Amino acid sequence: MCAVTITALGLTTSQAIAAPAGPKPQPWPVRQMAELGQQHAQQVKARTSAALAGGEDPGDEAENSAEATEQFTEARTAPGLVAPGAYSAAWAQLQSLPHTGGSWGHVTDKPYNSDDPRYRDIDSNSGAGSGFVTGRVTGIAADDDGYVYAGGANGGVYRSRTGGGHWQAISDKLPSLSTGALSLDGSGRLWYATGEANTGGTAYVGTGVYVLADPKRGEFQPRGRIGGTELESTVIHALRFNGDKVWAATSRGVWTHSTTDLSGPWKLEFAPNPTFLPGGADSKVPNAPYKNIANDIAFDPKDPSKVVLAFGWRSGDAYNGFYGKAGDGSWQRLSSLGDLPTDAADVGNVTFERSEDGSRYYAIDESPTKLAGDPDTNLQGVYVSKSGSPLGPWTLVADSDKLKGSGSAQQDDNYHPGIQSWYNQFLQVDPNDADHVYLGLEEVYESRNGGTDWTTPGPYWNFYFPCWNMDPAKRTCSTTPHSDQHAIALGSYRGRTTVYVGNDGGVYGRPLNGKADSLGHATDWTSLNDGSMDTLQYYSVGIGKDPADRSGKGVVVSGGLQDNGQSILRARDKAMGSNFGGDGGDTIVDPNNGCNIVAEYAYAELRSTQNCAVNDGSWQDDPSKATTYEIAPPDHDTHAARFIAPMTTDAKNPDTWVTGGRHVWVQNKGFAIRSGEEWNNAYDLGAGHYATAVAASGGTVYAGWCGPCNNQGFTRGIAVGNADGTGWHQLNLPVDGTLPNRYVSSFAVDPANAKHVLVAFSGFSRAWSEGPGAGYGHVFDSRDGGATWTDVSANLPDVPTNSLRLLPNGGLALGTDLAAFYRAPGEKNWKVIGDGLPTTTVMQLKIGPDGRLYAATHGRGIWSIDPDRFGRVHREDDDRQ
Incomplete structure (x- = not known):
C-alpha cells in the first residue's frame, strides 16, 4: 500500500483572503422570477433594484463561493497548518479497522x-x-471510439463507452477521489491528476498522478501512481505533454516526469519561492501554500524547448506572472508578451490552449486587481497569439464587455462575464480549424473567427430570454449547460465529433459544429447526467x-x-x-x-x-x-453566520427549532412559522463569534462557535443554555489540550439526560497541526453538561470529523472526511460502518423514520444502511488493503 495524503485547500490566511467583490447572478431566482413575463429581462432588473434598495443582495454568488472556500477549509485546518502526511496516517489506520455488518445502499x-x-x-x-x-465535474477526456472519462470534484473518475452516459466508476480503489485533471496521451493511456485546482467551496488536494494503461477496460489502482510522494498534498491544475515528458502545474510549482519510464520520482522544474515548499525555511508560515501556485504550461510548437509557465495565486502576490527559460537554463520572469499582461497585479489564474496545427495559442487571464476591486468582473481578458508561440505577441480578443454583448445571460448591471474567472476557466480549439474556439467561464462561449466575434451557445440560464415562459407548454428554450465551467474535451462517437463540457452540474455535450438560434444559443446541447454518475x-x-x-x-x-x-x-x-x-x-x-x-x-x-x-x-x-x-432569522441580513449555518430541532419537541449565526436563534412554531421575525434571540455568542454546531434536547441547547475562524488567532467555544433564553453561559475551554482548540463540528445529546453530551472536533490533532492548543482526539464525552470531558476517540483515525449521531440502540455513528464509523453501546473502540460506501467526505448522518442510517456525502451522493446489521463484524478483505 502506497503512502497517501489528501486534505482540503482554500483560503486560510488573512494574506490570502481576498474575496471577489463583484456579484454574479443569484442562483436562487427568488426576486428575479417573481415578475417574469413577456418583458422578462426588464422586470428582472426592476425586481433586483427593489431588492437592493431593501438591503438585500441578490447577486453575490461570486463572493459566496470565495467564502464557502474559506470556511470549508477552516474547519479542517484551524488552528494552524496541517503537515503533509496527515491523511496518509489516517488512511493507513483506516485499512486496519474492522467493519460492522451490513452494506450501504445508494x-x-x-x-x-x-x-x-x-x-x-x-x-x-x-x-x-x-x-x-x-455534482461538479473538473476533468474530462475523450477519444474517437466513443469513450468519455469524467472526473468529479470529490467523486473520482467515471467511464462511458457510449459517448456519454451509462457511466461506470473506475477509480474507487484509490485513496483520493479529488479530480485535478484528466488527460489521454498519444498511447491511449489515461492520466489522472488528483487534487482539484478549482479553489471552490470544497477543493481537496490529492495523492499525486495515476496512469491507467487500458482505460477502456481497466480501473485505476494505487500501484499505478507515478513517482513517489513528491506530488502528495498538492492540487494539480494541468497536465501537459511535450515530447517524452509530462509536465504538471501544481500548487507547489511545475514538475516533470518521463512518459516512457514511469519509475522514479518527479523532478521539480521551477518554483518561484522555493523556501516556502515543504522542508524550506518558510514552509511553516501561514501563507506558504499560496506562494508557488502554477496554473498552466505552454510550449512553442516550432521549438518545444521554449516553455512558458503561468504562475499566480488568484488573489495576487509579487511572484504572479509568466516565466521562461533563459540562456543559462534559469527561469526568468517574462516582461513583454504584447497585450497579455506581465505585471503581477494583473496575472492570476491562467489557462492556455494551442491549436492542432500550431498556428494559434489562446489564453485566459484572471486579474487579482479586478478580483479585489472591480464589482463587475475579475476577467482581465481572452488573448490569441497568431504566431502560434506562447511567447507571443499576444492580442486581446475578448473582455467582459465584449462577451456580455455576445448573447450572454449576464445582462444585469451588477455583474459581467468572468465574475468567477478565478474559479471558471476552459479553452478548446477545433482540431480542424484554428480559428474555431470554445471558451468557458460561467457560461460557454464560441468564436469561429479567432476571437473577433463571439456567441454564447451555453448561457447561464434561460430566464432572461424571450423563449422563456412560466408555463412549460409555452416555453421554447433549448437545454443550456449548468453554469460554472471547469473542463472541456473533444471526442467522437458513431462518426460524430462532440464537444464535452464539465461544470458545477456535471457533463453536457453538443456537436462540435452545432446549431444555434438567432441569439447564438445552441439548440443541440444534451445533458449526459443520466444518474449513473453520482458526483x-x-x-x-x-x-x-x-x-x-x-x-x-x-x-x-x-x-x-x-x-x-x-x-x-x-x-x-x-x-x-x-x-x-x-x-x-x-x-x-x-x-x-x-x-x-x-x-x-x-x-x-x-x-x-x-x-x-x-x-x-x-x-x-x-x-x-x-x-x-x-423564514431567515435576522443574522442572515448581515451575513452574521457561517456560509453553511447549523440548524436542528429539539430531540423532544420537534416544533422547537434552533439555528445559529452570531446569535443562537430559537422558534417554537415548527412548520407554522411564516417569517424570520418569529425567531427569538436566545443568546449572543459575542462579536465575531459564529455558530458551527447546534443541538437541543428537552429545552437544553448546546452551541459550538468559532471566531476568528481561520488560523490567524483561531478561537473556539461552547455555550450552553435554555431555549427560552435563560441560563446561558460559556463553558470553560482553556487552550491547554484538555479539549482541542479546533473547530467544533457536531454534538450528540443523550435524550434521557441533557447533561450527557458528546462533541466532535474537526481538523487534525497536534501530531499534524502546528496551531496552538490543537490537542489530541476528535470525540469527547461529558456527563455534567460540559464541566468536564473524557476523550472517547480511542482507535479513530486522526481525520476531520463532520457529524456525530446517537443511534436508537445507544450506539454512536460518526461521519468523517474518509469514512463513517460506529461505536457499539458499552464498547470503547470504533468500527468502519458496513461495506460499499465510497471513500469520500461524509458530511452528515441522520436516522430516517424507516430506521435506516443515511449518509450525505460531499462528492458521491446520499447512501443508507440498516443499523440492525451492525452486529456482525468482519475485517477488510485482502483486495482492500
Missing part, C-alpha cells in the same frame, strides 16, 4: 432533474434549462415519511447541495427533482411528513414548505399562492 443513483416541472414555486430553479444534473456534493440530508405513499413505508429524502439547490426524492420517483435552487445548505425535514421541509441557501437564508414546494406556477400572478416561505 439512494441517489437516479437522474436528478433540476427543471422538474413539479417544483415551480418562487424559490425553485425550474425552467432554468439545465435539465438533468449531477453530487451534499452538505445535508433529511428524511420523512411520504404522505402520498399508501404503504406507509415510503420516505421522502431531501438534501442540500453545492450549487445544485435542494434535491427531493419521493418514494416512487424514478428521478429526483429540485424544489429549491442555488447552493443548498442544512436541512430540516419532518420525520412524520417528508413534505414539510426547511432548506437553507447560505448564511441562514431559510425557506420552508409544507407540500414539498409543489406549485403549478399560480404564484406568478398571486404571490400569496406561493407554497414556500422566507
Whole structure:
C-alpha cells in the first residue's frame, strides 16, 4: 500500500483572503422570477433594484463561493497548518479497522432533474434549462471510439463507452477521489491528476498522478501512481505533454516526469519561492501554500524547448506572472508578451490552449486587481497569439464587455462575464480549424473567427430570454449547460465529433459544429447526467415519511447541495427533482411528513414548505399562492453566520427549532412559522463569534462557535443554555489540550439526560497541526453538561470529523472526511460502518423514520444502511488493503 495524503485547500490566511467583490447572478431566482413575463429581462432588473434598495443582495454568488472556500477549509485546518502526511496516517489506520455488518445502499443513483416541472414555486430553479444534473465535474477526456472519462470534484473518475452516459466508476480503489485533471496521451493511456485546482467551496488536494494503461477496460489502482510522494498534498491544475515528458502545474510549482519510464520520482522544474515548499525555511508560515501556485504550461510548437509557465495565486502576490527559460537554463520572469499582461497585479489564474496545427495559442487571464476591486468582473481578458508561440505577441480578443454583448445571460448591471474567472476557466480549439474556439467561464462561449466575434451557445440560464415562459407548454428554450465551467474535451462517437463540457452540474455535450438560434444559443446541447454518475456534493440530508405513499413505508429524502439547490426524492420517483435552487445548505425535514421541509441557501437564508414546494406556477400572478416561505432569522441580513449555518430541532419537541449565526436563534412554531421575525434571540455568542454546531434536547441547547475562524488567532467555544433564553453561559475551554482548540463540528445529546453530551472536533490533532492548543482526539464525552470531558476517540483515525449521531440502540455513528464509523453501546473502540460506501467526505448522518442510517456525502451522493446489521463484524478483505 502506497503512502497517501489528501486534505482540503482554500483560503486560510488573512494574506490570502481576498474575496471577489463583484456579484454574479443569484442562483436562487427568488426576486428575479417573481415578475417574469413577456418583458422578462426588464422586470428582472426592476425586481433586483427593489431588492437592493431593501438591503438585500441578490447577486453575490461570486463572493459566496470565495467564502464557502474559506470556511470549508477552516474547519479542517484551524488552528494552524496541517503537515503533509496527515491523511496518509489516517488512511493507513483506516485499512486496519474492522467493519460492522451490513452494506450501504445508494439512494441517489437516479437522474436528478433540476427543471422538474413539479417544483415551480418562487424559490425553485425550474425552467432554468439545465435539465438533468449531477455534482461538479473538473476533468474530462475523450477519444474517437466513443469513450468519455469524467472526473468529479470529490467523486473520482467515471467511464462511458457510449459517448456519454451509462457511466461506470473506475477509480474507487484509490485513496483520493479529488479530480485535478484528466488527460489521454498519444498511447491511449489515461492520466489522472488528483487534487482539484478549482479553489471552490470544497477543493481537496490529492495523492499525486495515476496512469491507467487500458482505460477502456481497466480501473485505476494505487500501484499505478507515478513517482513517489513528491506530488502528495498538492492540487494539480494541468497536465501537459511535450515530447517524452509530462509536465504538471501544481500548487507547489511545475514538475516533470518521463512518459516512457514511469519509475522514479518527479523532478521539480521551477518554483518561484522555493523556501516556502515543504522542508524550506518558510514552509511553516501561514501563507506558504499560496506562494508557488502554477496554473498552466505552454510550449512553442516550432521549438518545444521554449516553455512558458503561468504562475499566480488568484488573489495576487509579487511572484504572479509568466516565466521562461533563459540562456543559462534559469527561469526568468517574462516582461513583454504584447497585450497579455506581465505585471503581477494583473496575472492570476491562467489557462492556455494551442491549436492542432500550431498556428494559434489562446489564453485566459484572471486579474487579482479586478478580483479585489472591480464589482463587475475579475476577467482581465481572452488573448490569441497568431504566431502560434506562447511567447507571443499576444492580442486581446475578448473582455467582459465584449462577451456580455455576445448573447450572454449576464445582462444585469451588477455583474459581467468572468465574475468567477478565478474559479471558471476552459479553452478548446477545433482540431480542424484554428480559428474555431470554445471558451468557458460561467457560461460557454464560441468564436469561429479567432476571437473577433463571439456567441454564447451555453448561457447561464434561460430566464432572461424571450423563449422563456412560466408555463412549460409555452416555453421554447433549448437545454443550456449548468453554469460554472471547469473542463472541456473533444471526442467522437458513431462518426460524430462532440464537444464535452464539465461544470458545477456535471457533463453536457453538443456537436462540435452545432446549431444555434438567432441569439447564438445552441439548440443541440444534451445533458449526459443520466444518474449513473453520482458526483453530487451534499452538505445535508433529511428524511420523512411520504404522505402520498399508501404503504406507509415510503420516505421522502431531501438534501442540500453545492450549487445544485435542494434535491427531493419521493418514494416512487424514478428521478429526483429540485424544489429549491442555488447552493443548498442544512436541512430540516419532518420525520412524520417528508413534505414539510426547511432548506437553507447560505448564511441562514431559510425557506420552508409544507407540500414539498409543489406549485403549478399560480404564484406568478398571486404571490400569496406561493407554497414556500422566507423564514431567515435576522443574522442572515448581515451575513452574521457561517456560509453553511447549523440548524436542528429539539430531540423532544420537534416544533422547537434552533439555528445559529452570531446569535443562537430559537422558534417554537415548527412548520407554522411564516417569517424570520418569529425567531427569538436566545443568546449572543459575542462579536465575531459564529455558530458551527447546534443541538437541543428537552429545552437544553448546546452551541459550538468559532471566531476568528481561520488560523490567524483561531478561537473556539461552547455555550450552553435554555431555549427560552435563560441560563446561558460559556463553558470553560482553556487552550491547554484538555479539549482541542479546533473547530467544533457536531454534538450528540443523550435524550434521557441533557447533561450527557458528546462533541466532535474537526481538523487534525497536534501530531499534524502546528496551531496552538490543537490537542489530541476528535470525540469527547461529558456527563455534567460540559464541566468536564473524557476523550472517547480511542482507535479513530486522526481525520476531520463532520457529524456525530446517537443511534436508537445507544450506539454512536460518526461521519468523517474518509469514512463513517460506529461505536457499539458499552464498547470503547470504533468500527468502519458496513461495506460499499465510497471513500469520500461524509458530511452528515441522520436516522430516517424507516430506521435506516443515511449518509450525505460531499462528492458521491446520499447512501443508507440498516443499523440492525451492525452486529456482525468482519475485517477488510485482502483486495482492500
